[in-house]
Structure formats: C-alpha cells, structure tokens
Amino acid sequence: MTATPIAVGLSAVIVAADGKAPYILTTRDADGAAGLPHGRFDPKGHRTFELGLREWVHAQTGFEPGYVEQLYTFGDLGRELPQAELGDAPSGARLISVGYLGLTPERTDISAFDAVWRDWYRHFPWEDHRNGRPDLIDTALAPALRTWSDASGKNAAHRLSRAQLAFGLDGQPWIEERTLERYELLYEAGLAPEATRDSNRKTPSLPSAALGEPMISDHRRILATAMGRLRGKIKYRPVVFELMPDKFTLLQLQQVVESILGQSLHKQNFRRALNHSNLVIGLGVFTQATGGRPAELFRFRHEALREGHLPGVQTPKG
Amino acid sequence: MTATPIAVGLSAVIVAADGKAPYILTTRDADGAAGLPHGRFDPKGHRTFELGLREWVHAQTGFEPGYVEQLYTFGDLGRELPQAELGDAPSGARLISVGYLGLTPERTDISAFDAVWRDWYRHFPWEDHRNGRPDLIDTALAPALRTWSDASGKNAAHRLSRAQLAFGLDGQPWIEERTLERYELLYEAGLAPEATRDSNRKTPSLPSAALGEPMISDHRRILATAMGRLRGKIKYRPVVFELMPDKFTLLQLQQVVESILGQSLHKQNFRRALNHSNLVIGLGVFTQATGGRPAELFRFRHEALREGHLPGVQTPKG
DNA sequence: CAGTTTATACTCAAGTTGAGCATAAGACAG
C-alpha cells in the first residue's frame, strides 16, 4: 500500500476594473477554454503560497500582482481535473486548491502571453444588476431551479428555499455577496456545465448564454468566491483604491464600485458618504474629460491607513 | 532527486462560551503543552477536509462538532514542528496547516480523554478588555514593542506604527478583531515563546504571564485567527446563537457576546437592538435564577434563517 | 443660445445610535 500523494494547486483571481466592468486575468488551455493563472505549489522552491502564486502568475501572464489575499482552500473530491491541467502532477495525486484574490489598478498589456482580460460577468451573467435584475434569472434560472427542487421529494422545500434566498426569488432581496452560494446551487442543480463535466450526469438543457461561460477545473468556483469576498470587503475596508489610478473623479470611483457590486448607487449620497469618510482628498484640479461640467480629481488618502479606522466605501443603493 | 511530499494538517478551534469566558477544546501533548485537536488529512480516507477534521476531533476528544467553518490555510515554512506533532508524517514532508472554527452551545464532558476546555484568554491575556484595558499592555507589551521598533534602524517608524495600530497605543483605538495582527506582531518581535522555539533567537525577557500561554506548533496562530474571525462575524451574521442553549435570558446572551468580544456592552441598547433585529423571540416564561428581578427567557428565531436578511447582533459599547 | 450632460450643494423626513433616567420585581437582612 503506497500513500496517495497530495498536490496543492494555486490559482489567482486578478481583478482590474473600470466604469464598464470588472476584468479578470485569464489564460486559455489547448482547447481555448478559459482558466485562471495557476500552477502547482512547489514544496521545495516556494517558501510561502503567496510567493509561489506570484511566480506562476508572472510566468503565465507576465503580470506582477500587487495586493493579494488568500480566499479559500478547496479540498473536496471530484471538482478538479488533475490530468488535464497539471501535467506534472504525480498521477493519482489528491489535488487541493488554494484560491487567491489580487487587485490591480491597471489592465497591463499581456498581449505577449496567451492571456486576456475578460469581463467577469461573462462567467456570471446573472450577477450584473446595474441595469436592473437580468431577465435570465426569472426566465431561465428560476424555472430550472424550481424543476430541480420539485424533482427531490422530501428535500423539495429546502431546495426551493435555498434557491429563493440565493437568487432573490419570490420577494426575497437580492444580496450581491452571495455569489458563491448562487454558483454552488447551479452546480448542484446540474445547471453549470462544470457539473456535467465532473460527473456523468446529462448535459444542462438551458441555453448556455444564461449559464455563463464555464472555466476549467474549479476555477469558476474560485472566481465566485473572489467576487463574493470583494463585494463584501469593499464595504468595510478601503480596498477599492487598489483598483483605482492615482487620480480619479468621484464618478469614476463610483462606477468602479458599481461594476464590482453589480448594483448602481445613488450619486449624491455616495459622494456625501465619501466626504464624510475622509478616505479621499480633492486635488483642486479639474478634468473636463467627463462630457459635462468638469469634475474635480481626487486621490486616496494613503495616510488613512496609518489612522486606525479604515472604513470601506458606503454603498447607498439607488 | 526525489520530490518533497506535502502533508496537510487539520486543526480545530472548537469554541463554547458562558458569561465568564469563551472556552476552547484543547489537548495536551506528552510534555503537557496545550494544543488544538488536530490530525493529518488523509487523501485516501477523507472525502473533504471537514469530514477529516470531524473525525480527528472526535477521536481525540470524543466531541462531535456541529457548526464548522474554514479559517485559513497556512503554508509558510518554519512555523510548525512536524516531527513533534505528527509522528506519522513522512519525514522531510512540507507541512501545510488548515485551520477550522467550530461553535457549540455546550462544554460537553470530555473527561474520558486527555482534553480540557480552557478559557481562551489564558493564551491571549491582552485580549480581554471587559474590565478595562489590561495593564499588561502598557506595562509589559508596549515597552517591549517599542524596544523592538527602535532596534530596527530604517524600519523603526513602520514598526512603531504597526504596534500602535495593533495594540491601540498612543491614542489609537483598540480594535477587537485585530487579534491575529497582534499575535503576529508579538511573534515577529520575538515576544511569543513560539518564536523562540521556531528559530534560534534568544528567549523573551518578559514575564510569561504577560505573553500568554503558548501552544504547540502554529496552534496559537490558528486560535488568534479564530478569535478575530468570530469577533468580526458575530456582528454581521447570527452566529452567537450557535453558542447559546435553546433558552436563554438576554443578559446571558449579552455576556456571551461580551466574553467573545472582550468588551462590555451597553445593556439597554443591546436589548433594544435585539428586539429590533427580530433574531430572538420572548417565550413569556421567566426565570428567577438571575439574582434579581426574574428575566424573560428567549429563544433564537430559527425561521430568521429562512428570511434572507441575517444580521448579526449589534454591539453598542458601554 | 437652447438643450444636453455631468458635477456638486443642499434639504428634509425617517431612522439609528449613544447615553442615561426611571421604574419594576424579585431576594434577603434585620
């Protein structure tokens, strides 16, 4: 009896954002399927996970991550495809997967690599509520989830309730942080193409546009984790500024926050909350690049980090 | 060249609490040193980390964890003692460590095992501010941290600022969630006995009472992570109720919250916030076991979990 | 210059929070 070896996969969700959308750094495998920059943790060469991660991201995309934080470690069987993606793993190894979130103010040029920045909503079309709740939730997802609930005799009520809470059905509120919950529910219901791939179940019957573009291995699960974490954290820690250039207008800042949250915000109150928070300082310089009245440029008060309090940005819905 | 194997250690911070203190389930090694229930993840036998963890906890303490969540995965070199604690690890393996938090309403009887429930503040005496800021912060820790700052030429200002923010020195506010930050700072400054053990540095010169009781391996770091997470989460998710019996008075609830936070709260406002939150419902039954006017018994409204909103308990300082 | 676009100031009611006063209802000492 020889022991099953363990392999640790490191994957990074590197996020940049502008007023249009948040973008993630992705790679493509031989078949053109999207994936996150990732690689094996090397117990010999890597002193910490984070160093290993930075090395892999750089090797695959040329990008040098700045702000990085650990998301979650997935260790359950059956959600990864070791063969396909980790040619160098000892075959038969048990693969565990550590996800990281990285933030950057700039979509750097990565054209020399087989990498591309993609709108994260391509993979999660139901998550963008900036122009109202997307139709596909009620036309495509909700009916499919109800079918899935009904198909399960004694668990039906429980499944339905989970779906209602996750997707804001039947009068429940939409809660933007529940990204992972929503994805996992779709996976469980067999509605994510990944579920079909990982098991021997039949293919989902929905138009794939409603289900979002899948990713290799468990990368979409990691992305969902990252979205949820970032959406939450932006509200209680000043992390948005990792996504902003040095100087920005308040509208730019608002639009980045909106693109992350997938929600639009009340402009006047957003600005009032920012003034009050002391996170940002006006530069007395104005830009007329905005199409209307010129807007003042602001910068993040880095000193704020030395001041103990550290709130996030308020997100007054509107 | 043979590859370095990877071993995954699973450790659990199992918390129970009463009005006096939060307690954690601990084991003792041969030398009597305290540790968390823990063991090796078995890539063959364990379908998920959580199942493996539950198995180990039960084997070592007889305890069956209920609510469990993953905390963090530590992978950096030099913070663990694989030999001492994991006799079955392939020697030379790289050990990574996944920490979990578990909550339970009851300190079950574990007398048949070499396990004991201990007040978590034994290991973190500077964290309990229920009776005001502990003296040892300003008499013992602050001077030692200043010495450490001063000893570092160009980093002195940065180190000092970190210490001020972490420990609320020089007018900075004390922020209870920063448990890990504080422990890591003490470790870095060589003030945690574990730092001495893990490296070849000299022993700390402070009375050990001020530094808290150390634990084996990286268990105190995991405990610090658990404390910080629980202190944060209690405020935005109704997790305290995992620590409460079925029926409780509002004072019992408040005292459990206080013991977790290490802060005392304003009684009237705490109660007002609870009413308003709808998390709890009066049973119309009164208990005179309180020593004064009889108090109404309440229970957690489990239905609240089916209602989408899910706030934590407010923590009005006082 | 009328109309469009974006920026920014200000208002107002409703709700929340911090702090504390006041009263109630038991136990217990004398």
Next chain:
DNA sequence: CTGTCTTATGCTCAACTTGAGTATAAACTG
C-alpha cells in the same frame, strides 16, 4: 414587613446617519 441590593425592562432625548430628492453650476453640442 420594610429597606436595600440586584437584575430587568421601559422610555427619553439629542446627535447623527440615511434615503430620496430638489436646485443650481459649468462644461459641450448643434
């Protein structure tokens, strides 16, 4: 059985925050 202690619980009040606007300013467009 009265006064005192203890805990429970109701209530007030001012300061602040929040949601939802109205109003006005300063550019550009044709």
